[in-house]
Amino acid sequence: MKRQKLYISIAVMCAVLLLGGAGGSAAWKQTAAGRKYTTSSGKYVKSRWKKIKKKWYYFDKRGNLKTGRFKVGDDWYYATRSAGRVCNRRVGCYYYGSDGRMVCDAWKKNGKYWFYYDKKGKRRFGKVKTTEGICYCERETGKAVSKWVNKNYYGKDGVMVTSQWVDDSYVNEKGVITRGNKNPKNPPTQEEIRWLSAITYLEAGNQSYYGKKCVASVVMNRVNSKRFPNTIKGVLFQSGQFTPAGNGTLSSLYYSRRSIQTQCVKAAKYVLEHGSVLKGYYYFNTFSGTLKIGEHYFG
Incomplete structure (x- = not known):
């Protein structure tokens, strides 16, 4: 009787072991339709991501592995057989972020x-x-x-x-350089026009219109340079720079009620509104320089 019970117990244990191993293990499977993955229960992974050996793979509704560029919901991904989902990497003209999604906008x-x-x-x-x-x-x-x-x-x-x-x-508001030295919404003041007109007249009153614009341009080149004062008056009265400022004739003309030669005013306004006609020149005199215009040498 005892021997019979022992045989029954062994039979039951064997049956349990056989049933427990019936499901098998998870594995890749190549089919005519595509590459698939079966779980330990013997079912194919479908319509979801699956982490396999630390790599992420996506299987469609038929259980086929998706590779290359593919869409899941509203997002695009890229995957390979060997590496799975691509992350933090550019593939062609596309870039895939830390979560594998394609970067857009x-x-x-x-x-x-x-x-x-x-x-x-x-x-x-x-x-x-x-x-x-x-x-x-x-x-x-x-x-x-x-x-x-x-x-x-x-x-x-x-x-x-x-x-x-x-x-x-x-x-300007369109991101384009304006021709002048000033914000077009803040036009030159009457004070700026008169100071520049006055020095233009005293230094180049007998020169051509272009010569007058060149003299006015030298003043404005200095105003716009970090090496000189940043105002017209500051530039004109910088020590030892302009003879009319040093001998008092500039102040005398500026504060008088006398009108300044029309062409000098026109030249001053042009340079203030449209910019220097002689970029890169900061000096002028009547005896030496790299460029001669009328009676003046510029440098």
Whole structure:
């Protein structure tokens, strides 16, 4: 009787062991339809992500492994058989972030440089309109720039600068450099016009109209240079610079009620409103210089 019970117990244990191992182990399976993955229960993984040996893979509704570029819901991904889901990497003109999703309508930093990807996930080149403003990405590489490009300036944040000064130039609301030295919304004052007209008359009253504009331009070149005072009056009365300022004739003319020669006023207004006609020149005299215009040498 005892021996019979022992046989029954052994039989039950064997049955349990056999049933417990009936499901098998999870494994890859290549089928005519595609590559699939079976769980320990023998079922295919379908319509979801599955982590296999520390790598993420996606299987469609039929259980087939998705590779290459594919869409899940509203997001695009890229995966390979060997590496699974691609993360923090550019593939072609697309970039896939830390969660594997394709970057769309956003900036992405890669190394030290920033790149912009549009709503379709493609890297953009040239002038780009973003939520931050208009930016510029190099046409060869796509790197965002912080510098002058043609007539526009792009700041440290990569956005095109508008309605402000950049170094010695003023850019308007469209981001384009204005021809003048002043913000067009703040035209030259009567005081500035009279001071510049007065020095132009006293230094070049007998010169051609162009010669008058050149003399006025030297004054404004100094105003816009960090090496000199930043106002017309400050430049004119800087010690030892302009003879009429030193001998009192400039102040005498400025404060008198006398009208100043029309062509000198016209030349002063032109330079104030349209900018210097002689960029890079800061001196003039009647005896030596690198450029001679009328009776003046400029340097």
